[in-house]
Amino acid sequence: MMRLLPQSLFGRLLLFLAGGLTLAQLLSAALLLQDRDQALYHAVGGHVAQRIAAIVNLLDSLEDAERRRLVTALDLPPTHLSLDLPWQPVAEPDDRYQTTLFRVLLQRQLGPNRPFQVEITDDLPPPPPFVDPPRRGSLPPPLPTAGHDPRMPGWRRHAMMMGLRNFVVQARLHDGAVATFQQMLPEEVIAWPLRLLLTLLIVLVSVAGLAALAVRTLTRPLAVLADAATDLGRDIRRPALAETGPLEVRRAARAFNTMQNRLIRYLEDRNRVLAAISHDLKTPITRLRLRTELLEDSPLREKFQADLDEMQHMAQTSLDFLRGGENPEPPAALDLNALLESLREDAEDAGQEIAITGIADRPLRCQPLALKRCLTNLVDNALKYGRWLEITVADTPQWLTLTLRDQGPGIPPEQLERVFEPFYRLESSRSRDTGGTGLGLSIARNIARAHGGDLILRNRTEGGLEAVLELPR
Known part of the structure; x- marks a missing residue:
């Protein structure tokens, strides 16, 4: 997992900022859409519940013949109304959010003494009345899935593509008759609109650009400090860092410059000591070399001179090594x-x-x-x-x-x-x-x-x- 992360501090900060911003935007948009979905569902569901309650109360006040004429007149999309279906108790209570909300809204309109039940089914209602009767028998049965078969009638294919579900409401009238409503309602009132997604994308790109600029500005002093530390090993007398920027950056630059000055002073003091040692060593070696010239024994004089040459070579080599910490050249x-x-x-x-x-x-x-x-x-x-x-x-x-x-x-x-x-x-x-x-x-x-x-x-x-x-x- 760590290998997938960017190696630079700039890349990691930008990744975390962009990721956090994206997550925050998506959560905010999801909460906003959920609130709007609930509000609009209350409005749509409340209107449908009010209409169903008004029809039930009107049917309750009419005779059977008048009820039949009213049902024929009101049996129009998106509501299918029938008095011929028996009461079909729901086997298992439907506790989905849409069902529960619609049941509460309908309960408010019908009152506490009106028996009714609500169920969401995968079967779509019968074809609307404007479909020719001879063709009704040839229509395919309702499909339990949202497959878009091109042979499917347009009204049924449109309902599936729009995410509409069949809300079945049954209410008992005062004489025991059952009014069955089949109402098409959307399962989700609001999906993720393209305009919202484009807005989120524009906001993310804009903020990510500003974040990249800010992160680059904040991390640039670290790169300058790293380059200065690398150059210090090559040139101890490199130009001092500029003590500018935020407080922490100024403190780091000031500490680096102080360290550089201390190193320079240390090397200067050491070079002075080395120069003194070099002078103190060369002087006695030179005196000894002159005295060996006074020796009459030639083999002994040559041995003395070889030892002195070795001592001078060792001293010079040691001084060259010790001077290697500073590069005056x-x-x-x-x-x-x-x-x-x-x-x-x-x-x-x-x-x-x-x-x-x-x-x-x-x-x-x-x-x-x-x-x-x-x-x-x-x-x-x-x-x-x-x-x-x-x-x-x-x-x-x-x-x-x-x-x-x-x-x-x-x-x-x-x-x-x-x-x-x-x-x-x-x-x-x-x-x-x-x-x-x-x-x-x-x-x-x-x-x-x-x-x-x-x-x-x-x-x-x-x-x-x-x-x-x-x-x-």
């Missing part, structure tokens, strides 16, 4: 094809091979130096364990995907995510001799995510590792 258009070609040429100069498949259709707007560092780390990591690397470029309107495949030993499946942790090293594949610090993949993923993308590692079936770098367009 402004975005610019980068020719990715040229960057990959330069990496391929550098690998060839080192005796290694890189095969490039596919091209980027257009320049990528990114932070060029940061993305170069990301790709350099991935290429160095791949070529460190194999002298061959394949890079596949897939460019779509939404994403630019680079897939790097090497022929190395791969990574155990349970450690595919752990290698992204800072300073984590695979003991089975790395040693101190390589100079690795365990930060290359962490820096690469941080840069990818700072651009709104991601970096994923997986082992290849035929051996080696596959790194998938996804960057948004």
